[in-house]
Amino acid sequence: MRVVEMHDIVKDYPLTRALDHVDFALDSGSIHSLLGENGAGKSTLMKILYGMCTPDQGHIQIKGQSERITNPRQAINLGIGMVHQHFMLAPVMTVAENIVVGSEPDTGLLFDSRKAALVVDQLIARYGFCIKANERVSNLSVGEQQRVEILKALYHGAEILILDEPTAVLTPQEVEELFVIMRELRKAGKSIILITHKLKETLAIADTLSVLRDGRMITSGLSIEGVSADDLARMMVGRDVDLEMTNRSKTIGPISLQVRGLTLKGKEKNILSDLSFDLHRNEILGIAGIEGNGQSELIEVLTGLAKAEAIVFQHEGTTLSGDAHDFIQLKIGHVPEDRSTRGLIKEMTVEENLMLGYHRSPRFNRRGFFRPSAVRDFAQRMIKDYTIKTGSSRQRCGSLSGGNQQKVVIARVFSEDPDLIIVAQPTRGVDIGAMHYIHERLFELRDQGKAILLVSADLDEVRRLSDRIAVMYDGRIVSISKPGEYTETQLGLMMTGSSVEGCKDDNQA
Amino acid sequence: MTIRRNLFRNGGNLLAATETIRMSTLSLLLAMVVSAIIMAICRYNPFEAFGAIFTGAFGNSRAISQTLVHATPLMFTGLAFTIAKKASLINIGVEGQMYMGAIATAWIGALDFGLPAVLHLPLAILFGAVAGALLAGLVGFLKVRFGSNEVISTIVLNTIAINITGYLANYPLKADGPTAQTNRILPTAELPRLFQGYQLTAAFFIAIAVCAIIYLVMNKSLLGYEIRCVGYNRLAAQTAGIPIGRVMVVTMLISGAVAGLAGAMLVLGVDKRFIVGFSPGYGYNGISVAALAADNPIGVVFAGLIFGALNAGSMVLNRTTRIPTDFINVIQAFVIIFVSAPLLVKDILPFHKLRRKHDK
Numbered sequence: 001m002r003v004v005e006m007h008d009i010v011k012d013y014p015l016t017r018a019l020d021h022v023d024f025a026l027d028s029g030s031i032h033s034l035l036g037e038n039g040a041g042k043s044t045l046m047k048i049l050y051g052m053c054t055p056d057q058g059h060i061q062i063k064g065q066s067e068r069i070t071n072p073r074q075a076i077n078l079g080i081g082m083v084h085q086h087f088m089l090a091p092v093m094t095v096a097e098n099i100v101v102g103s104e105p106d107t108g109l110l111f112d113s114r115k116a117a118l119v120v121d122q123l124i125a126r127y128g129f130c131i132k133a134n135e136r137v138s139n140l141s142v143g144e145q146q147r148v149e150i151l152k153a154l155y156h157g158a159e160i161l162i163l164d165e166p167t168a169v170l171t172p173q174e175v176e177e178l179f180v181i182m183r184e185l186r187k188a189g190k191s192i193i194l195i196t197h198k199l200k201e202t203l204a205i206a207d208t209l210s211v212l213r214d215g216r217m218i219t220s221g222l223s224i225e226g227v228s229a230d231d232l233a234r235m236m237v238g239r240d241v242d243l244e245m246t247n248r249s250k251t252i253g254p255i256s257l258q259v260r261g262l263t264l265k266g267k268e269k270n271i272l273s274d275l276s277f278d279l280h281r282n283e284i285l286g287i288a289g290i291e292g293n294g295q296s297e298l299i300e301v302l303t304g305l306a307k308a309e310a311i312v313f314q315h316e317g318t319t320l321s322g323d324a325h326d327f328i329q330l331k332i333g334h335v336p337e338d339r340s341t342r343g344l345i346k347e348m349t350v351e352e353n354l355m356l357g358y359h360r361s362p363r364f365n366r367r368g369f370f371r372p373s374a375v376r377d378f379a380q381r382m383i384k385d386y387t388i389k390t391g392s393s394r395q396r397c398g399s400l401s402g403g404n405q406q407k408v409v410i411a412r413v414f415s416e417d418p419d420l421i422i423v424a425q426p427t428r429g430v431d432i433g434a435m436h437y438i439h440e441r442l443f444e445l446r447d448q449g450k451a452i453l454l455v456s457a458d459l460d461e462v463r464r465l466s467d468r469i470a471v472m473y474d475g476r477i478v479s480i481s482k483p484g485e486y487t488e489t490q491l492g493l494m495m496t497g498s499s500v501e502g503c504k505d506d507n508q509a
Numbered sequence: 510m511t512i513r514r515n516l517f518r519n520g521g522n523l524l525a526a527t528e529t530i531r532m533s534t535l536s537l538l539l540a541m542v543v544s545a546i547i548m549a550i551c552r553y554n555p556f557e558a559f560g561a562i563f564t565g566a567f568g569n570s571r572a573i574s575q576t577l578v579h580a581t582p583l584m585f586t587g588l589a590f591t592i593a594k595k596a597s598l599i600n601i602g603v604e605g606q607m608y609m610g611a612i613a614t615a616w617i618g619a620l621d622f623g624l625p626a627v628l629h630l631p632l633a634i635l636f637g638a639v640a641g642a643l644l645a646g647l648v649g650f651l652k653v654r655f656g657s658n659e660v661i662s663t664i665v666l667n668t669i670a671i672n673i674t675g676y677l678a679n680y681p682l683k684a685d686g687p688t689a690q691t692n693r694i695l696p697t698a699e700l701p702r703l704f705q706g707y708q709l710t711a712a713f714f715i716a717i718a719v720c721a722i723i724y725l726v727m728n729k730s731l732l733g734y735e736i737r738c739v740g741y742n743r744l745a746a747q748t749a750g751i752p753i754g755r756v757m758v759v760t761m762l763i764s765g766a767v768a769g770l771a772g773a774m775l776v777l778g779v780d781k782r783f784i785v786g787f788s789p790g791y792g793y794n795g796i797s798v799a800a801l802a803a804d805n806p807i808g809v810v811f812a813g814l815i816f817g818a819l820n821a822g823s824m825v826l827n828r829t830t831r832i833p834t835d836f837i838n839v840i841q842a843f844v845i846i847f848v849s850a851p852l853l854v855k856d857i858l859p860f861h862k863l864r865r866k867h868d869k
């Protein structure tokens with residue numbers, strides 16, 4: 001049975017037609033993946049269904065009934081729930097309080113917190129959610145907060161659940177847990193729309209799928225059977241994309257970066273213990289590991305943002321020390337792992353972000369004042385070279401899509417011709433087209449003789465790009481070797497700390 | 510529609526600017542309407558009140574001069590607050606920094622070096638700016654070095670500054686006579702009046718010039734860029750190798766210097782000496798000015814003028830009606846509330862909503 005049908009939806013924004021005569025349908029009790037690159041119109045389509053946007057044209061049927069949904073409350077009453085890309089929880093309140101808000105149980109006069117906790121506990125138990133009803137939301141991990149959002153929708157009687165890029169913020173483990181929950185919900189008869197641009201996830205969980213590209217529906221309601229990742233990529237991007245592209249370095253150059261005995265103490269235990277490795281020119285060294293095993297701190301030490309207790313640290317034969325500024329001066333490029341906290345200043349313009357970190361260079365300013373034309377010309381060149389989609393170089397950087405924001409960071413660092421590049425999560429939240437592009441640039445730079453350290457939570461990415469892989473667990477490098485020497489299972493095991501013995505330990509390239 | 514499109518092309522900046530101006534204007538109008546309602550509830554005639562304020566602010570050339578005179582210190586203090594805010598620092602200490610500036614200026618202004626006016630006047634102004642800068646710089650240093658919260662340290666330092674200057678004006682620098690004030694400054698240090706019989710001096714134009722300079726520094730210079738980076742996103746600034754601590758201290762120094770100028774101009778242009786308790790809270794009112802100006806140095810000029818007009822008008826309100834001048838503070842408070850809660854304004858105003866719908 002069709003629970004949702006959307007016909008001929010059109011939505012115009014000032015500069016773009018976000019949706020161009022789109023049809024969409026959802027079957028009852030199924031998981032439907034809505035695929036599309038950043039800016040394809042996925043969120044807009046679902047916001048229309050959830051009553052957050054009004055379409056310029058088109059109509060909607062819920063369970064066969066024509067409905068005009070003009071606000072979320074109406075959507076909720078029709079049994080539609082939506083978990084947004086950005087969570088909307090009150091961190092100081094408990095899980096239960098956050099869930100019941102909007103239709104709280106009361107004792108006739110006062111909020112009945114005991115009843116609320118009880119009802120929420122039942123809900124948690126029913127779907128196996130593994131969180132505590134009386135925990136404060138601020139104490140929860142991102143994955144747990146997401147579960148609270150899902151519970152909130154269920155509490156309000158959602159039969160149709162819209163999840164907007166739920167996996168973008170999750171670690172691979174959390175993604176697995178989410179999928180378990182989604183299957184549980186499907187079993188309970190819920191219909192789920194999963195918005196994503198990740199093919200693997202679609203193939204892993206969806207029953208049917210639809211693909212949006214530039215506001216047009218390319219395929220709608222396609223069954224997952226017999227569909228390959230390549231087919232999906234072609235539909236999303238509009239051309240063939242080689243998803244398996246690997247390209248190992250032909251020549252490994254001399255040592256560029258030498259790290260010996262790197263130790264960083266934390267409050268209770270060492271965050272990094274006695275790390276030693278070499279990074280060569282013409283080489284990409286990938287760091288594989290589950291997040292939180294010291295990768296972030298390793299990057300901070302290598303970019304001058306944190307000071308290690310003990311380290312022998314040489315780059316091209318000179319010993320490194322100082323702060324971030326000194327490291328940048330030594331031609332060490334840094335693509336931070338989290339573009340919104342360290343990589344970009346969203347309130348500032350694209351132009352201003354494109355020179356961040358290099359803004360003191362004399363080519364941008366004279367006697368303490370910027371040369372607007374120089375800044376503009378540089379920005380325009382970057383926007384062209386890196387195909388950054390932006391209305392103008394003076395647009396607020398935060399208004400760009402995630403992929404284009406990432407391109408701003410990448411353009412800034414790569415165009416500076418650094419000798420050593422430290423790239424962390426270079427394609428997180430980035431669509432396939434941009435990911436492909438970033439990977440190609442990395443190969444190109446490596447072949448030009450740069451030394452590249454790649455940290456990524458995406459194991460596929462590490463395996464495809466790296467000439468050598470170092471596995472980190474609990475602040476240590478447990479193994480370094482060529483990617484061909486590991487099976488996926490071996491890597492997975494080492495990342496979780498098991499079976500460290502029996503793995504190769506040759507430090508030679 | 511086409512205009513909107515063009516605004517968007519322009520990177521949305523122009524659109525953002527017009528939106529800000531619209532919101533500030535709406536907030537101001539709303540603040541006046543709400544204050545009028547409160548007046549009516551208190552059985553005062555709001556039309557009479559606003560009539561008196563308007564006459565007092567713009568009724569004749571003297572009234573206009575008074576508006577500009579009252580606007581001057583507010584422009585300086587509003588700007589001082591705005592500067593710190595750019596680095597995401599809350600400088601509640603403008604009042605104290607202004608007192609320090611005032612006493613330093615009054616001291617230099619009253620000393621007889623035998624200097625001509627072209628040297629004596631700038632020297633006195635310079636000392637005011639430096640004194641304000643040093644006090645604010647101390648706040649910045651304490652924050653960077655010891656992590657002390659600048660809101661708290663500035664509040665404490667306000668009391669200290671006001672008492673130290675009070676002591677100086679009561680003892681070592683006290684002029685003969687019964688009142689607690691310093692000696693009159695020498696004619697060589699005075700800001701001359703622009704028109705015979707009007708209080709208006711060049712201070713008003715200096716204030717506008719300083720606003721313009723700060724606007725340029727904030728938006729076009731390397732320093733301003735780094736200040737904004739630190740203000741918007743400290744971690745990203747650190748990652749980009751910007752010396753956050755140094756930038757914060759420098760920002761506070763500039764902010765304090767401008768606050769010191771507020772005091773210096775009052776001494777040299779209006780009071781001609783340091784008088785204990787000379788400020789009716791210019792430093793704190795600067796926060797309202799900065800809020801209405803949406804932290805834009807050019808906006809500060811206009812916001813300063815608006816509050817200057819209210820203050821000038823309140824004198825006439827006081828003289829010609831029995832309506833308490835406290836309503837001026839009520840209006841200011843509502844301006845802050847509405848400016849800081851734009852969504853509230855959007856919700857309150859139905860015609861605003863209608864227009865939005867129409868735009869789509």
Ligand SMILES: Nc1ncnc2c1ncn2[C@@H]1O[C@H](COP(=O)(O)OP(=O)(O)O)[C@@H](O)[C@H]1O
Binds near residue numbers: 014038040
């Ligand atoms: N509020 C808005 N104002 C103007 N344009 C918007 C707005 N929201 C989305 N868009 C534009 O509509 C298009 C589709 O956006 P969206 O639905 O968020 O894409 P997706 O979720 O697939 O990444 C994009 O080009 C985006 O820039």
Ligand SMILES: [Mg+2]
Binds near residue numbers: 042043085164165
């Ligand atoms: Mg989206």
